[in-house]
Amino acid sequence: MSHTALQPIASLLIRRVFKWVILCVVCVSSLQAWLNYRAIEENFDMTVNDVARAHLPLLSVAIWDIEPQTIQKQIALILKNPSIAYVAIKASTGQHFTGGDINHLVSGQHMVFDIPAPADASTSVGKAEFVVDKAVLRKELLRSFIIVFIEVVILSVFIFMAVVAILRRDLEKPMRQLADFVKNLQANQLSTKLELQRKPGNGYNEIDLVVDGFCTMQDSLQKHIAHQDALVAERTSQLEAAMKSLKQLSITDGLTACYNRLLFNERMPAEIQRAVRYQRHLSLIFCDIDFFKKVNDEYGHAIGDHVLLAFAKSLAKELRVDVDWIVRYGGEEFLMVLPETNLQAALEVAERIRRQVEQHLFVRMPDGTVLRITASFGVAELKVTDTMESLVQRADERLYVAKSQGRNQVQPAFEAVPDVISKPVLEPVLQAITQPV
Numbered sequence: 285m286s287h288t289a290l291q292p293i294a295s296l297l298i299r300r301v302f303k304w305v306i307l308c309v310v311c312v313s314s315l316q317a318w319l320n321y322r323a324i325e326e327n328f329d330m331t332v333n334d335v336a337r338a339h340l341p342l343l344s345v346a347i348w349d350i351e352p353q354t355i356q357k358q359i360a361l362i363l364k365n366p367s368i369a370y371v372a373i374k375a376s377t378g379q380h381f382t383g384g385d386i387n388h389l390v391s392g393q394h395m396v397f398d399i400p401a402p403a404d405a406s407t408s409v410g411k412a413e414f415v416v417d418k419a420v421l422r423k424e425l426l427r428s429f430i431i432v433f434i435e436v437v438i439l440s441v442f443i444f445m446a447v448v449a450i451l452r453r454d455l456e457k458p459m460r461q462l463a464d465f466v467k468n469l470q471a472n473q474l475s476t477k478l479e480l481q482r483k484p485g486n487g488y489n490e491i492d493l494v495v496d497g498f499c500t501m502q503d504s505l506q507k508h509i510a511h512q513d514a515l516v517a518e519r520t521s522q523l524e525a526a527m528k529s530l531k532q533l534s535i536t537d538g539l540t541a542c543y544n545r546l547l548f549n550e551r552m553p554a555e556i557q558r559a560v561r562y563q564r565h566l567s568l569i570f571c572d573i574d575f576f577k578k579v580n581d582e583y584g585h586a587i588g589d590h591v592l593l594a595f596a597k598s599l600a601k602e603l604r605v606d607v608d609w610i611v612r613y614g615g616e617e618f619l620m621v622l623p624e625t626n627l628q629a630a631l632e633v634a635e636r637i638r639r640q641v642e643q644h645l646f647v648r649m650p651d652g653t654v655l656r657i658t659a660s661f662g663v664a665e666l667k668v669t670d671t672m673e674s675l676v677q678r679a680d681e682r683l684y685v686a687k688s689q690g691r692n693q694v695q696p697a698f699e700a701v702p703d704v705i706s707k708p709v710l711e712p713v714l715q716a717i718t719q720p721v
């Protein structure tokens with residue numbers, strides 16, 4: 285942005301108009317003064333001629349009749365005209381009459397007239413010399429010039445003031461309003477329309493064009509911003525959805541949609557802390573599908589995945605929504621975290637799941653055989669001294685016991701509770717998993 289001091293266009297134009305007015309005053313005054321000079325000078329000469337014409341006949345008679353007093357009288361009368369400063373009459377008889385200020389003899393303009401004889405105009409009786417006073421001429425010129433000058437100045441001042449008023453009203457004020465509006469315009473105030481405060485009826489000029497253009501630009505900008513806002517909102521919601529799904533992906537297992545080990549490691553310490561602080565029960569069930577390797581080996585990984593998914597669903601069915609949570613801890617190993625649940629209640633839940641899996645989880649193969657699934661469970665309740673690792677370890681140890689004691693059973697990690705809650709229903713398991721229904 286330029287930091288040059290603001291120079292309003294109207295002020296610039298006013299200064300220019302002022303210069304032109306001065307120039308016009310000088311030129312018009314000079315022209316008028318010259319014309320006046322010509323007219324006054326002409327008039328001056330004519331006046332002297334008129335005086336001469338008026339007095340020459342009387343002077344002629346006075347010289348003819350040799351009447352010096354009359355001649356002197358006539359000279360005095362001629363000198364009453366302020367333009368004539370000095371008069372000299374030279375009669376042909378040699379007589380010489382003068383009147384007026386002799387100082388003008390050198391500086392004044394000399395006009396000489398023949399004095400005709402009274403009876404015969406072709407005969408001269410003498411000469412009349414008028415010395416014209418140029419100071420009178422100059423005074424007259426000066427007076428005329430001053431009048432012309434004052435007239436031109438007054439006229440110019442009126443015209444100048446009118447031009448200034450018009451420029452101020454029609455140019456400076458609207459331009460100033462326009463500039464102030466643009467200067468103070470904020471991005472969040474685009475809806476404020478530019479309206480110039482001026483009297484209507486000035487017609488549609490460039491300023492109206494700029495105002496209209498500005499309004500159109502504001503509208504387009506508003507639409508553009510609204511469009512951009514909508515775009516940003518759309519992108520933000522897409523981003524939020526993507527972040528949510530990314531977050532979900534990062535904490536869940538892609539196959540079973542159970543939480544993954546990462547989430548377990550993050551959330552479990554807090555769960556333990558809360559249970560310890562408020563002296564609440566917290567139990568952990570560690571379960572593992574029996575002979576799952578064989579399922580994979582015999583029927584392929586696709587069937588294995590199918591079994592894993594069905595197994596995870598069986599777990600969820602028996603748990604409390606939004607209270608208990610399931611974690612896929614390893615390949616076919618799952619952890620169930622049961623807040624507010626003591627060992628006895630957790631054992632009952634594990635047993636229900638075991639039974640549910642045993643009785644309802646099977647896959648019918650294309651050849652008609654039915655693949656039955658069982659699982660083993662290790663259950664541990666949180667002790668005050670437990671850490672996440674020690675709790676998992678105790679449940680894992682009980683799972684190992686359940687596996688080693690024949691699978692398809694629930695093992696509690698507490699001496700007071702019987703070692704084996706349930707016995708495998710199907711024996712031997714290897715045969716059971718492919719038994720027809």
Ligand SMILES: Nc1nc2c(ncn2[C@@H]2O[C@H](COP(=O)(O)OP(=O)(O)OP(=O)(O)O)[C@@H](O)[C@H]2O)c(=O)[nH]1
Pocket residue numbers: 539572573574575576577578580584585586587588589592614615616687691
């Ligand atoms: N289909 C499938 N198989 C998996 C997945 N993750 C792990 N496994 C398989 O699960 C099997 C686990 O086998 P083991 O750890 O030997 O356990 P098991 O065969 O169930 O034997 P026990 O646990 O002792 O009853 C391995 O063959 C793994 O390849 C998975 O996401 N999909």
